[in-house]
Amino acid sequence: MTNSKYPKVVLLMGPTASGKTALAIELAQNHNCEVISVDSALIYKGMDIGTAKPTAEELALAPHRLINILDPLESYSAADFRADAIREMDEIISRGKTPVLVGGTMLYFKALLEGLSPLPEADPEIRAQILDEAEQLGWAALHDELKRIDPVSAERIHPNDPQRLSRALEVYRISGKSLTELTQTKAEALPYDFIQFAIAPKERAELHKLIEKRFNIMLEQGFVEEVEVLKARNDLHLNLPSMRCVGYRQCWQYLDGDFDYSNMVEKGVAATRQLAKRQLTWLRSWKELNWLETGNAKNIVTIAEHLN
The missing domain is CATH 3.40.50.300 (P-loop containing nucleotide triphosphate hydrolases)
Known part of the structure; x- marks a missing residue:
């Protein structure tokens, strides 16, 4: 219209x-x-x-x-x-x-x-921290964490997709808000x-x-x-x-x-x-x-x- x-x-x-x-x-x-x-x-x-x-x-x-x-x-x-x-x-x-x-x-x-969406800029320190956790615990454990904080993104992001999984966790740790919540803001x-x-x-x-x-x-x-x-x-x-x-x-x-x-x-x-x-x-x-x-x-x- x-x-x-x-x-x-x-x-x-x-x-x-x-x-x-x-x-x-x-x-x-x-x-x-x-x-x-x-x-x-x-x-x-x-x-x-x-x-x-x-x-x-x-x-x-x-x-x-x-x-x-x-x-x-x-x-x-x-x-x-x-x-x-x-x-x-x-x-x-x-x-x-x-x-x-x-x-x-x-x-x-x-x-x-x-x-x-007002997504935060990448944070090298938090990203490095996530990679360290992945080496110690495995990406499957990090995917379980994403399920708890952002089940919608966890459904969409495969456990074997470390780049997107890392970014979703990084966004939450920087902003305190889930990727799903932030992407709904227009x-x-x-x-x-x-x-x-x-x-x-x-x-x-x-x-x-x-x-x-x-x-x-x-x-x-x-x-x-x-x-x-x-x-x-x-x-x-x-x-x-x-x-x-x-x-x-x-x-x-x-x-x-x-x-x-x-x-x-x-x-x-x-x-x-x-x-x-x-x-x-x-x-x-x-x-x-x-x-x-x-x-x-x-x-x-x-x-x-x-x-x-």
């Missing part, structure tokens, strides 16, 4: 390769809108081809905020995105324009709409009238074709060479968030000799399809979504009607 008291903000979500960028550019050119990227890969400099970053020509038509803001060595959280997006939205609105937030990082959209609603759209092809097979086609275009554009440049820096590695972006890991492993070129293409396409599947799963459970079909000429009209 829209709220006419507040300025309108368009959210344009969808799986990878579904046509979000073209739609956002058309909105920017013809409907007094400005674009904010909602993409955890486009934030990185020097990662242009494999992320399907808008081209220089596209950016000239519709500049995108929150792209090319970090070196691949740096990390960026949903909390960082939320703060940056609110700042950019307010600036756009102050000039009488409508922000269009476009992308496929659903966690960022969720953080924006629902806020973030921020106040933001003062915007969010109009939410999702775009996707009608058939999953069509999306798979689009993904494969785009991956091959990336390769023709020099994706392997782009990853070679990143590898040559010697300060990047596969455990960084930037290098976990779809396609980059597979190409990096190919360059390491882990598999041949055709396997790299196959694995890259498969990983992108898996990403799209996760994105669609998120979107199907989303509330208040207006669905658009990829390639439908009426999409822009549908969005424009909501802006009037």
Whole structure:
């Protein structure tokens, strides 16, 4: 439901390769809108081809905020995105324009709409204490402790998942409140009238074709060479968030000799399809979504009607 008291903000979500960028550019050119990227890969400099970053020509038509803001060595959280997006939205609105937030990082959209739980920062001393206890008593004993203080999290976290188990105990020992209790605390609603759209092809097979086609275009554009440049820096590695972006890991492993070129293409396409599947799963459970079909000429009209 829209709220006419507040300025309108368009959210344009969808799986990878579904046509979000073209739609956002058309909105920017013809409907007094400005674009904010909602993409955890486009934030990185020097990662242009494999992320399907808008081209220089596209950016000239519709500049995108929150792209090319970090070196691949740096990390960026949903909390960082939320703060940056609110700042950019307010600036756009102050000039009488409508922000269009476009992308496929659903966690960022969720953080924006629902806020973030006030979880405490990690405490190295408490974390070390938990590890010592695990060595002496075993993780099963620590899982029993979690059952007593936070049965909901204990049901969700397996005894053989030390990272999440440790974090749940750490949160309780720092704050005196359970992870379940803290994650139920949400921020106040933001003062915007969010109009939410999702775009996707009608058939999953069509999306798979689009993904494969785009991956091959990336390769023709020099994706392997782009990853070679990143590898040559010697300060990047596969455990960084930037290098976990779809396609980059597979190409990096190919360059390491882990598999041949055709396997790299196959694995890259498969990983992108898996990403799209996760994105669609998120979107199907989303509330208040207006669905658009990829390639439908009426999409822009549908969005424009909501802006009037």
